[in-house]
Amino acid sequence: MRRTQRWIKLFKSSQFSIMLEVLKLNAEWLQELLKLEELKTFAVLHGCLKLGLFEFLEKPRSAEEISKEVKLSHRAAKAVCRFLSSKGLLIEEGGKYRISEISKVFLSRRSPFSIAEVFEEKREEIEFWLNLENTMKGENLRREADFFKRRIRVLGKIALLKDLKFVFKIASLEEFRKAKRLLDLGGGHGLYAYAFTLLNEELIADVFDLPEVVNSAKDFLKPFNAQRVNFVEGDFFRDELGENYDIVFSSFNPGGKRAELIPKISRALKKGGIYVNRQYFPADGFGIEDLEWNLWGFERLKKASKAYTFEGDLGLGEYISKLEDNGFKVFEVFSKGYTAILARKL
Incomplete structure (x- = not known):
């Protein structure tokens, strides 16, 4: 007891x-x-x-x-x-x-700006996350082809909610008000190019991207009746980008932190032209976006472990140094969840 x-x-x-x-x-x-x-x-x-x-x-x-x-x-x-x-x-x-x-x-759904399809895509994304145990075993990895089929439209609709407002920042530049030609490098859905033409009635904008992206983007942009927006098919790692542009704009495209593209961008710009590059540079730690980044693949580029990064990407300081080495003068850098670099070709 x-x-x-x-x-x-x-x-x-x-x-x-x-x-x-x-x-x-x-x-x-x-x-x-x-x-x-x-x-x-x-x-x-x-x-x-x-x-x-x-x-x-x-x-x-x-x-x-x-x-x-x-x-x-x-x-x-x-x-x-x-x-x-x-x-x-x-x-x-x-x-x-x-x-x-x-x-x-x-x-x-009667609005051309409706994000109804985004909700359906996000519902499927929730199912993807709820079945993550299979993905972590190497099953059901999302591939680049899926990105091009639907993601272009979804990214465009999401950009309407917030990201597209960045065009007002660029539109405040004196160089933009005088610009005649703009290159939207890796411009995807084309909404940035379209918005820029609305803010400058003399501007013609070219959207440069892969053929499979251009095909999706043309269909996506049709309801907007975009004027003065052209699409150019190409691979910016292999092809030249054109010439005599007043502005080259790059927003979160996969090559935006690569040194080998900087000389091409310089050749595409007129003297005194403006290069605008918006990118995510890696933050400390390892968050949910970093995890997601490792769960789907690009065939053309090898991913690094941090979100929105690829092997061969430069850090922010390195990238700015490379711009200066190639005849650019960086006149503004600011961060707002992302980093925007504004540089002038000397």
Whole structure:
């Protein structure tokens, strides 16, 4: 009996000690992760897109009308509308709901700027991550061909939300206002080139990219009725880039940190021309983007281990030095989640 009591006392003491150690662990981030708030918000928007709710609410509707037409319970219809209103996606007036301007532009499928297809692509991406155990075994790796088939369109639609605003920074330059020709190097979807032509009525923009990219980009850009935007097929590692450009613009393209492209860029520019290069240079640590980078492959280029880097890429300081060695004067460098380098050909 006494031996049993000693064992019970020892067990309780051990459990108490373990509990104290558990409470000292820093696991708050796991609790926040398990709330799944961003995933739940994504699911709400994805579901509303599938139901056609944003098109239905182009005219003001009551929760009762929504419930009947979209076939939701009245309680769910009202709750969803209140949530979407809190996000600025719906406007409530007199007990009725209608889509806001941001929803009309980005979430209604009737809009040429609709990101509905992005939500579907992202749903598939979630499935990819939820089956990560197979990918980590070397199965189901995403390939370059998949990137060209759908990713060009998706990247273009995502750029509309934020990244495309970078064109206003370049448009503020005196050289841009006087520019006649611009080369969008590795320009993919072509929206940057299109936006630049809207900000300079005299500008002609050429988008230079691989043939398979150009084919997808032409189809993608058709609904925008882009004027003064041309597509040039080529491989910037093998081919010359043209000449007599006032501006060469490069945004996150795979060759943007490679020394061997700098002389080609110089030859493509007029004297006094501007080179704008926007890139991700590796940060310290190893985050989720770095992990993802290692889970899909480019056949043409060998990836390095850090996100958006390839073997042979230069660091920021090295890249600036190479620009100066090739007759460029760097006049501005700034970071905003990415690094932008602005240089003038001397």
